[in-house]
Amino acid sequence: MSKNILVSYIIAAVGIFIVWYFIAMIFSVAMIPSPILVLQTLIDIFFSDIAIHAFYSLIRIIAGLFLAIVIGYPLGLAMGYFKKCDRFLSPLVYLTYPIPKISLLPIVMLLLGVGEFAKILMIFLIIVFQVVIAVRDGIREIPKETFYPLISLGASFKNFFVYVLWPAVLPKFLTAIRVAMATAISVLFFTETFGTKYGMGYFIMDAWLRVNYLEMYAGIIALSYIGLFIFGLIDFIEHITCRWQKRR
Amino acid sequence: MKNNSLVIQDVSLSYDNGKILAIENISFSVSADTVCVIIGPSGSGKSTLLRTIAGIEKNFDGNIFLGREKLSPKNKKIGFVPQNYGLYPWRTVEENILIGVKIKSKINDDIILKMNSIMESLGIFDFRHRFPGELSGGQQQRVSLARAFLLNADLLLMDEPFSALDAITREETQNIFLSLWKKNKLITILVTHDVDEALYLGKTIIVLSKKGRIWEILNNPFFGNREEIYNKNFIDMRARIREHIQKAGADI
Numbered sequence: 001m002s003k004n005i006l007v008s009y010i011i012a013a014v015g016i017f018i019v020w021y022f023i024a025m026i027f028s029v030a031m032i033p034s035p036i037l038v039l040q041t042l043i044d045i046f047f048s049d050i051a052i053h054a055f056y057s058l059i060r061i062i063a064g065l066f067l068a069i070v071i072g073y074p075l076g077l078a079m080g081y082f083k084k085c086d087r088f089l090s091p092l093v094y095l096t097y098p099i100p101k102i103s104l105l106p107i108v109m110l111l112l113g114v115g116e117f118a119k120i121l122m123i124f125l126i127i128v129f130q131v132v133i134a135v136r137d138g139i140r141e142i143p144k145e146t147f148y149p150l151i152s153l154g155a156s157f158k159n160f161f162v163y164v165l166w167p168a169v170l171p172k173f174l175t176a177i178r179v180a181m182a183t184a185i186s187v188l189f190f191t192e193t194f195g196t197k198y199g200m201g202y203f204i205m206d207a208w209l210r211v212n213y214l215e216m217y218a219g220i221i222a223l224s225y226i227g228l229f230i231f232g233l234i235d236f237i238e239h240i241t242c243r244w245q246k247r248r
Numbered sequence: 249m250k251n252n253s254l255v256i257q258d259v260s261l262s263y264d265n266g267k268i269l270a271i272e273n274i275s276f277s278v279s280a281d282t283v284c285v286i287i288g289p290s291g292s293g294k295s296t297l298l299r300t301i302a303g304i305e306k307n308f309d310g311n312i313f314l315g316r317e318k319l320s321p322k323n324k325k326i327g328f329v330p331q332n333y334g335l336y337p338w339r340t341v342e343e344n345i346l347i348g349v350k351i352k353s354k355i356n357d358d359i360i361l362k363m364n365s366i367m368e369s370l371g372i373f374d375f376r377h378r379f380p381g382e383l384s385g386g387q388q389q390r391v392s393l394a395r396a397f398l399l400n401a402d403l404l405l406m407d408e409p410f411s412a413l414d415a416i417t418r419e420e421t422q423n424i425f426l427s428l429w430k431k432n433k434l435i436t437i438l439v440t441h442d443v444d445e446a447l448y449l450g451k452t453i454i455v456l457s458k459k460g461r462i463w464e465i466l467n468n469p470f471f472g473n474r475e476e477i478y479n480k481n482f483i484d485m486r487a488r489i490r491e492h493i494q495k496a497g498a499d500i
Contacts, residue, residue, distance in 0.1 A: 146336075148334065150347075151302070152303055152326040152327070152328035153351045155321075155351050167336070170338075
């Protein structure tokens with residue numbers, strides 16, 4: 001099955017490149033180079049130039065994601081499980097959730113400067129709300145009957161968590177991360193155009209300013225592969241941990 | 249220790265700060281090695297009573313003893329089989345069966361052997377690595393029974409366990425339950441709305457009224473006996489219970 005998926009991905013990638021190739025041929029301008037040249041550039045400069053930028057971007061995403069899970073998951077759990085907690089925190093979440101996080105960038109930069117932490121914080125802010133809401137709603141949707149056999153066994157909260165809360169919420173939780181990730185990567189790109197000499201955002205904008213379109217396109221492809229890698233990783237985790245869902 | 253009886257004393261429970269009385273002054277006792285069936289019209293509080301005994305409803309008045317001790321999920325082993333079988337879709341059949349033992353004690357080789365023999369006898373051994381969602385209702389119910397009996401519980405509580413099954417599977421599963429129960433006798437309370445099920449599985453039959461009170465407690469001579477369905481006494485008793493439930497429904 002995984003082989004089929006791989007084949008279909010390769011076909012899609014080749015398809016995109018063919019369309020791109022013809023567009024480049026028809027317009028024949030420097031702004032749209034041939035994908036063959038771009039791939040050649042990517043291969044040539046990946047380890048020498050791009051890899052370090054990709055590494056920085058990936059680390060920032062992972063750090064932001066990690067922080068969002070460590071803080072968001074327990075918060076969502078508490079809000080979903082304890083009604084009082086929800087009554088107290090829900091207004092806070094709903095008042096802050098609709099703010100486009102990118103608009104907080106100036107404030108974050110004013111308070112924290114343009115360093116690493118500001119970038120990680122932006123990613124954190126985007127993902128954390130999705131996590132909180134997904135976990136809270138996931139827990140709320142569990143029918144209370146699900147707990148009955150455990151209650152009559154005198155189960156502890158740890159038992160509830162292991163047998164019900166964690167597995168019941170996991171698919172929703174992973175979906176939330178998947179959805180938030182797309183926004184997180186685009187905001188990361190934006191933050192990397194300030195105050196850093198590393199990261200895919202810096203690399204792409206720098207290539208643009210140097211009018212080196214081949215490198216710019218190579219950077220865009222590398223950035224999209226980072227996204228693909230992260231999505232693939234989330235799918236893989238879901239495949240392993242939510243086996244029960246696939247076979248239903 | 250297991251030869252103690254279950255004693256329910258003046259148990260009442262209300263919802264919405266006492267506005268809605270779900271069950272009122274329920275008192276009865278179930279002696280050891282007995283299946284007690286609770287039957288009654290819908291809304292009579294059958295399931296509420298069962299949940300109260302199971303320790304799920306905590307704010308009730310009255311006392312529930314098992315032997316000399318107050319019954320509590322912490323100090324006794326209570327197996328609870330809900331109407332939807334209470335299996336966890338994210339756990340395999342085997343893991344589902346082991347949940348009770350894992351929470352109450354430790355898993356050892358004896359438990360695994362016993363589990364395998366129960367699974368064999370229920371015809372679910374081949375499904376042990378599958379997930380509940382891949383099984384039919386009857387198979388899921390057998391997994392649920394395997395969990396309840398592997399636990400070696402002090403008390404088994406079942407809330408309309410067979411009502412979601414089709415007629416043929418239901419009869420088959422009732423037979424499986426009874427043969428398992430005869431091998432591992434324990435105090436069992438089974439809630440149902442099916443008179444035939446009550447007559448087949450209940451040594452004692454408690455009829456609840458619509459207002460959550462005990463209407464009548466009957467001794468059932470036809471317990472575990474399906475051959476007597478043309479016996480006049482059986483037909484009479486069945487008609488009597490039906491009539492009782494109708495009256496109890498009106499609570500007149």
